[in-house]
Amino acid sequence: MERLEGGGVSVVNVVVCGHFNHGKTTLVKALTGEWLDRLPHEREMGVTIEPARAFLELGDTTVSFVDVPGHRDYIRNMLASAWSADYAILVVAADEGPCPGTIDHALVVSFYGARVLPVVSKVDLVSRDRAAEVADEVMDLLELLGVEAVVEPVPVSAKTGEGAEELLDALAELEEPPRPSEMDPLRAPVESTRRVDETTVDVFGIVDRGTLEEGRVEVQPGGRSAEVLEVESxxxxxxxxxxxxRLRVKGSITRGMCLGEGLSTADRIEAEVLSIGAKVRPGTMGKVHVLSAAANVRFAEVETDAGTEVLRPYAEGHNVAHVVLELDREVVVEPGDRFLVTxxxxxAVLGVVEGVAR
Known part of the structure; x- marks a missing residue:
C-alpha cells in the first residue's frame, strides 16, 4: 500500500465550487501551492474543465481538495466528484456577488450532504464595504436555500494572501464525518482513468464503502473482472x-464505472424527487447523474404530491413527485443513492432512489 501526498490520521474531502471565474482554482493554488488547471486548453481558456485533486496536511487531518468546473457546460464533470464531498468551499467573487452557478452548486453539494464553508474571493478588487455586502448577500442566499454554513463567509484574496490563514484555521477544525464500515462489500466509483499500456490502467476515485485492496475486483457495469496490482491512497x-x-483488465474502464463486490446495476429507477429547475412531465428527456456516472434519461412516469403529472419548481405540492426513470444504459445504483437530473x-431535479430494475 503506497500513499498519495498527505497521510493524516483522518481524511476530509472538500469540493471547491461556485460560479465560473470566481477564483476557485486560484484559491486552491494559494492554499496548497498546486496549480490544478493542468490541461493546455484549460490554461488557454482560463476555465476548469476536469476535476482535479490537491492535498494539504493540517495537523492530524489530510484535506483532499477537489477543484470542480463552475461553468454549466461542464456540470457533468462537476457532479462526478461532488457526490463524495464531506464539505464544500463555496467561492463567491466580491466583484460579482452571488451568480447562477453559486445557487446551482450550493443546492447540489448540500443535497449530497456536504457542509458549506462560504468564501468571498477577490476582495483585493473591491472596498471592504463591498466585500462585507457580498458576505451578507451570500448568507441571505444560503438561508433562502435552506443551506447551513459552517462558518461566516471568509474574505480572501488569493493575490495578496489576505484571509488565507483564517480559512486554513477553519479547515483545520473540520471533523471527519461518520463513514460506512470497512467490512462492507466494496463500492468504489471511478472518477478518472489514465491508460498505462494495452492491459494496464490507473483508476482514480474515492472509496464509497468497504476496502480496496490488491487482488480481484468486479467492474460494473459490464460484469468484468480486473486484477488490482497496487493501491495508492x-x-x-x-x-x-x-x-x-493500478489495474490489469481487458477492455476500457471509464468515469462512471465502479470497482467492487456484488454491485447492483439498473437502467430503470423509481425515486422521490424535488424540482429545482425546469418543468418535468412524462416524456421529458434529460441526463441523470448518480455517483460518478451519467446517462441519458427519460421520465416514464410522474406523479406529484398534488396528484398531477407536471413537476414544477417552487409550487407547493407540485414540486415533489414519485417518478420512474428510464435510462439509456445501466449504471451502478441502489436504493438510498442520491442523484441529480439536468x-x-x-x-432540474434532485432525487433519492427508492427502487431499481434491469
Missing part, C-alpha cells in the same frame, strides 16, 4: 479515502 483504502489503483445543462 492518503490513509488506508477504506470509505471516504481518495485512491489511485435538462439541457441546467439542474
Amino acid at each position: 492518503t490513509d488506508g483504502s477504506g470509505p471516504g479515502v481518495p485512491f489511485r489503483a 435538462v439541457g445543462n441546467e439542474p
Whole structure:
C-alpha cells in the first residue's frame, strides 16, 4: 500500500465550487501551492474543465481538495466528484456577488450532504464595504436555500494572501464525518482513468464503502473482472479515502464505472424527487447523474404530491413527485443513492432512489 501526498490520521474531502471565474482554482493554488488547471486548453481558456485533486496536511487531518468546473457546460464533470464531498468551499467573487452557478452548486453539494464553508474571493478588487455586502448577500442566499454554513463567509484574496490563514484555521477544525464500515462489500466509483499500456490502467476515485485492496475486483457495469496490482491512497483504502489503483483488465474502464463486490446495476429507477429547475412531465428527456456516472434519461412516469403529472419548481405540492426513470444504459445504483437530473445543462431535479430494475 503506497500513499498519495498527505497521510493524516483522518481524511476530509472538500469540493471547491461556485460560479465560473470566481477564483476557485486560484484559491486552491494559494492554499496548497498546486496549480490544478493542468490541461493546455484549460490554461488557454482560463476555465476548469476536469476535476482535479490537491492535498494539504493540517495537523492530524489530510484535506483532499477537489477543484470542480463552475461553468454549466461542464456540470457533468462537476457532479462526478461532488457526490463524495464531506464539505464544500463555496467561492463567491466580491466583484460579482452571488451568480447562477453559486445557487446551482450550493443546492447540489448540500443535497449530497456536504457542509458549506462560504468564501468571498477577490476582495483585493473591491472596498471592504463591498466585500462585507457580498458576505451578507451570500448568507441571505444560503438561508433562502435552506443551506447551513459552517462558518461566516471568509474574505480572501488569493493575490495578496489576505484571509488565507483564517480559512486554513477553519479547515483545520473540520471533523471527519461518520463513514460506512470497512467490512462492507466494496463500492468504489471511478472518477478518472489514465491508460498505462494495452492491459494496464490507473483508476482514480474515492472509496464509497468497504476496502480496496490488491487482488480481484468486479467492474460494473459490464460484469468484468480486473486484477488490482497496487493501491495508492492518503490513509488506508477504506470509505471516504481518495485512491489511485493500478489495474490489469481487458477492455476500457471509464468515469462512471465502479470497482467492487456484488454491485447492483439498473437502467430503470423509481425515486422521490424535488424540482429545482425546469418543468418535468412524462416524456421529458434529460441526463441523470448518480455517483460518478451519467446517462441519458427519460421520465416514464410522474406523479406529484398534488396528484398531477407536471413537476414544477417552487409550487407547493407540485414540486415533489414519485417518478420512474428510464435510462439509456445501466449504471451502478441502489436504493438510498442520491442523484441529480439536468435538462439541457441546467439542474432540474434532485432525487433519492427508492427502487431499481434491469
